[in-house]
Amino acid sequence: MGDxxxxxxxxxxxxxxxxxxxxxxxxxxxxxxxxxxxxxRGTMCAKGLASIQHINHPxxxxxxxxxxxxxxxxxxxxxxxxxxxxxxxxxxxxLIEKHGPNAICNSQGTGRGYNRYTVRLGNxxxxxxxxxxxxxxxxxxxxxxxxxxxxxxxLYCDYHGWGGEYPKTQISWxxxxxxSSSDGEMAVWFFEALKHAKNLILVDPRATSIxxxxxxxxxxxxxxxxxxxxxxxxxxxxxxxxxxxFVANWTHGFDKLKxxxxxxxxxxxxxxxxxxxxxxxxxxxxxxxxxxxxxxxGESLDASNNSTSNGRSIxxxxxxxxxxxxxxxxxxxxxxxxxxxxxFGFEIFDNIKPENIEKAIGSDKHRxxxxxxxxxxTVLRQLREGNCDLKMLHQHGGNFLFSLANTQNVRKAxxxxxxxxxxxxxxxxxxxxxxxVLPVAHWLxxxxxxxxxxxxxxxxxxxxIDPPGEAWTTPKIYFEIGRRVAPKFWPWNSVEEMLDYQxxxxxxxxxxxxxxxxxxxxxKDQKYYKHKTDYxxxxxxxxxxxxxxxxxxxxxxxxxxxPLPSHIEPGESYYSTPEVAKEYPLLLSTGGRIPYHFHTxxxxxxxxxxxxxxxxxxxxxxTAKEYGIEEGDWVWIETKRGRIRQKAKMFSGMDPRLVVxxxxxxxxxxxxxxxxxPSNANVLTSDDGPFDGPAGSVNMRALLCKIYKMExxxxxxxxxS
Amino acid sequence: xxxxxxxxxxxxxxxxxxxxxxxxLKHMFPPHNTTGAAADPKGVNLIQVYHVDPEISGDNVHxxxxxxxCMHCEDAPCIKVCPSSAILKDSETHITLVDQERxxxxxxxxxxxxxxxxxxxxxGKLVLCDLCIDRLREGKKTACEAxxxxxxxxVASPEEISELRARKAVERIAxxxxx
Numbered sequence: 066m067g068d069x070x071x072x073x074x075x076x077x078x079x080x081x082x083x084x085x086x087x088x089x090x091x092x093x094x095x096x097x098x099x100x101x102x103x104x105x106r107g108t109m110c111a112k113g114l115a116s117i118q119h120i121n122h123p124x125x126x127x128x129x130x131x132x133x134x135x136x137x138x139x140x141x142x143x144x145x146x147x148x149x150x151x152x153x154x155x156x157x158x159x160l161i162e163k164h165g166p167n168a169i170c171n172s173q174g175t176g177r178g179y180n181r182y183t184v185r186l187g188n189x190x191x192x193x194x195x196x197x198x199x200x201x202x203x204x205x206x207x208x209x210x211x212x213x214x215x216x217x218x219x220l221y222c223d224y225h226g227w228g229g230e231y232p233k234t235q236i237s238w239x240x241x242x243x244x245s246s247s248d249g250e251m252a253v254w255f256f257e258a259l260k261h262a263k264n265l266i267l268v269d270p271r272a273t274s275i276x277x278x279x280x281x282x283x284x285x286x287x288x289x290x291x292x293x294x295x296x297x298x299x300x301x302x303x304x305x306x307x308x309x310x311f312v313a314n315w316t317h318g319f320d321k322l323k324x325x326x327x328x329x330x331x332x333x334x335x336x337x338x339x340x341x342x343x344x345x346x347x348x349x350x351x352x353x354x355x356x357x358x359x360x361x362x363g364e365s366l367d368a369s370n371n372s373t374s375n376g377r378s379i380x381x382x383x384x385x386x387x388x389x390x391x392x393x394x395x396x397x398x399x400x401x402x403x404x405x406x407x408x409f410g411f412e413i414f415d416n417i418k419p420e421n422i423e424k425a426i427g428s429d430k431h432r433x434x435x436x437x438x439x440x441x442x443t444v445l446r447q448l449r450e451g452n453c454d455l456k457m458l459h460q461h462g463g464n465f466l467f468s469l470a471n472t473q474n475v476r477k478a479x480x481x482x483x484x485x486x487x488x489x490x491x492x493x494x495x496x497x498x499x500x501x502v503l504p505v506a507h508w509l510x511x512x513x514x515x516x517x518x519x520x521x522x523x524x525x526x527x528x529x530i531d532p533p534g535e536a537w538t539t540p541k542i543y544f545e546i547g548r549r550v551a552p553k554f555w556p557w558n559s560v561e562e563m564l565d566y567q568x569x570x571x572x573x574x575x576x577x578x579x580x581x582x583x584x585x586x587x588x589k590d591q592k593y594y595k596h597k598t599d600y601x602x603x604x605x606x607x608x609x610x611x612x613x614x615x616x617x618x619x620x621x622x623x624x625x626x627x628p629l630p631s632h633i634e635p636g637e638s639y640y641s642t643p644e645v646a647k648e649y650p651l652l653l654s655t656g657g658r659i660p661y662h663f664h665t666x667x668x669x670x671x672x673x674x675x676x677x678x679x680x681x682x683x684x685x686x687x688t689a690k691e692y693g694i695e696e697g698d699w700v701w702i703e704t705k706r707g708r709i710r711q712k713a714k715m716f717s718g719m720d721p722r723l724v725v726x727x728x729x730x731x732x733x734x735x736x737x738x739x740x741x742x743p744s745n746a747n748v749l750t751s752d753d754g755p756f757d758g759p760a761g762s763v764n765m766r767a768l769l770c771k772i773y774k775m776e777x778x779x780x781x782x783x784x785x786s
Numbered sequence: 787x788x789x790x791x792x793x794x795x796x797x798x799x800x801x802x803x804x805x806x807x808x809x810x811l812k813h814m815f816p817p818h819n820t821t822g823a824a825a826d827p828k829g830v831n832l833i834q835v836y837h838v839d840p841e842i843s844g845d846n847v848h849x850x851x852x853x854x855x856c857m858h859c860e861d862a863p864c865i866k867v868c869p870s871s872a873i874l875k876d877s878e879t880h881i882t883l884v885d886q887e888r889x890x891x892x893x894x895x896x897x898x899x900x901x902x903x904x905x906x907x908x909x910g911k912l913v914l915c916d917l918c919i920d921r922l923r924e925g926k927k928t929a930c931e932a933x934x935x936x937x938x939x940x941v942a943s944p945e946e947i948s949e950l951r952a953r954k955a956v957e958r959i960a961x962x963x964x965x
Contacts, residue, residue: 114808124822276849
């Protein structure tokens, strides 16, 4: 026990970022636990704590590989890093020469603190097709809606009491923060703030675990969130409960919003959302009267063909109740001296020629995609049709065969790419169809900077052990690709210099920062009511075209979209496609999340797999009875696109018409189609539109399905179509 | 150290299973990694968390998450029934401890435990929650309590737990915090 070290770092098992203390003995990680001195106060989750099985997994990718057979044939040749990188960057240069930079797209999976590298690489290449993936169905529609409304992205829930007040009314809207602290605030802050709250309103089709704590549960029909927010505003405005001072001084277009919400009286909203009108009225009054309040929103709002309105209507609700920049309400936080880490990516945005941005695929229809990205479903359709300008994808993490709508179509499209390179920690299903595969280090094996989501804290990811084999850290991979393909924008001599550069505004080096652990602006460092100062606009205001919170969005209007939020029916529903409902009579949501999985990750870790060996579909006991299904039965869930099997889990906490499948279940122990297809929720989803106008989002959370018990022997082999 | 007891609050628990993994990590229990990943691994498990199907009446949702582990009973039936005296009490904390050398793997403890807490390792010998006694001696919280994001686990003396529960009751009855 001579050599026992304790290293402080940041867990990246999801993109929440809990503080962690790593015990290393003789070069081996022997223990992990939450850091009580960090902003997450020592708490962690099953995913992060199981990391010890992740780093030591025998299936980790350890060396770069090049395809030795056909795409997807599974034949590989081990190559050197030099050869792998020369192949990737050689292809990039060749395609730029031949077709221009828009032929190349580099993308990623969920943002584990490396988004800025992906963005910088795309910008340094100068491609207008800067990324495909799931940003348009996850998080970015809300960011763009914040921007269209407030002029900046975004507002966070003030759970911290730094301004002397905690939220009196909390709304949890399509979000299970207790299971997923990935897109903003952390569960531990939410629970802490809840102790001070008078009201908790839960908006969710299911009685989630926090339903116990809620004093009002709005059991919403999936995909009708904008209607609910508009209905609540109808009550608030017509009963004169809005914050008149804030509305008069700081908002634009209140009269037009007032007119719009008249189309959403509670009785009509009851018909749309299936929520009793009395509850809608009660929630509206509660939120407007018991202020300050916050609204915690989730990803289901984005995976909708009405994503922009979902986000915008909720933001208007925040604004008209004055829950902006007030202590205990929705806040935009001040960053520490190093500035937002994202700047590393955006600072060279001007390197992309305007005409290349204009040519970003699908951006003619969808003008509010993730900052100049192309539209994923359009790109994939063009690839399948063989007429796509985008020829090459370099992908870091993520797995589109699980995260994007209509798995079979996604795979066909990716196979039509001229070149696909994937960096990952395991030989994922997306690696399996690649030309080159790069092995990536785990967060326990890397040094990097971590920008906590709400922005008030930047922290050091400190290395505990060496990566296995020849795996490289994420910053190193981007650095080495960047300096080969666009050296002007990757001028540093080492990764350490690149980290120093990112910290330059704080006048601190990586080495110093690594020891210090974090730079934070918490407590008194935060300023409230910034719109009453020169913070955004000289003389006060918000950084929008009108200088005010735009309830009526001039940016959306200018781009030719509805400037006000509205309800648009999900692309597939009892009301929009009654003919489909005849054959597929049940309502399907793919929003089921498991607290110890993160998308496809961790079902290959024995500790995690033991918790739940198979995917679970939640069915109401009454419905199950009708279909002759019992707890634990294997059940087929079928839509117009295909069918999957999951095990029945009885659940009374939802509408009997609703079926909730678990998303992203990956059979890591299998190969090829058997790994991907049997239980993958996106086999069921549609990539065929309708899409949200501004954001291009596709509806994945409100579909129609049928279910039936799997007969013995019916678990037939699946194959890629 | 004083006598130690554990309180797992079904009203605060949210079924995230962090405590289970924190426990496996602390003790490095199997199952361990295998190439290709096992589809149905089974290993030592000292904490079980159960989801009770919700009862809904009006705006009230009653949906407790009950976690079960060794309760460290004072008059523990497992100690009485163990033929090889393999289960003992720590004199200071009254934590129930297992001497695996003495355990003969008969599983009589499983017959009498009112909570189904006994788990057995690959050799069939008893493994029980030891309330992370080594951590407690170092002045640390148990691994499960330290990791719980919902503050649903509380390890303390029975008197302290009693006071904590009384405080909750006061908040519930009087709607305010106890002085």
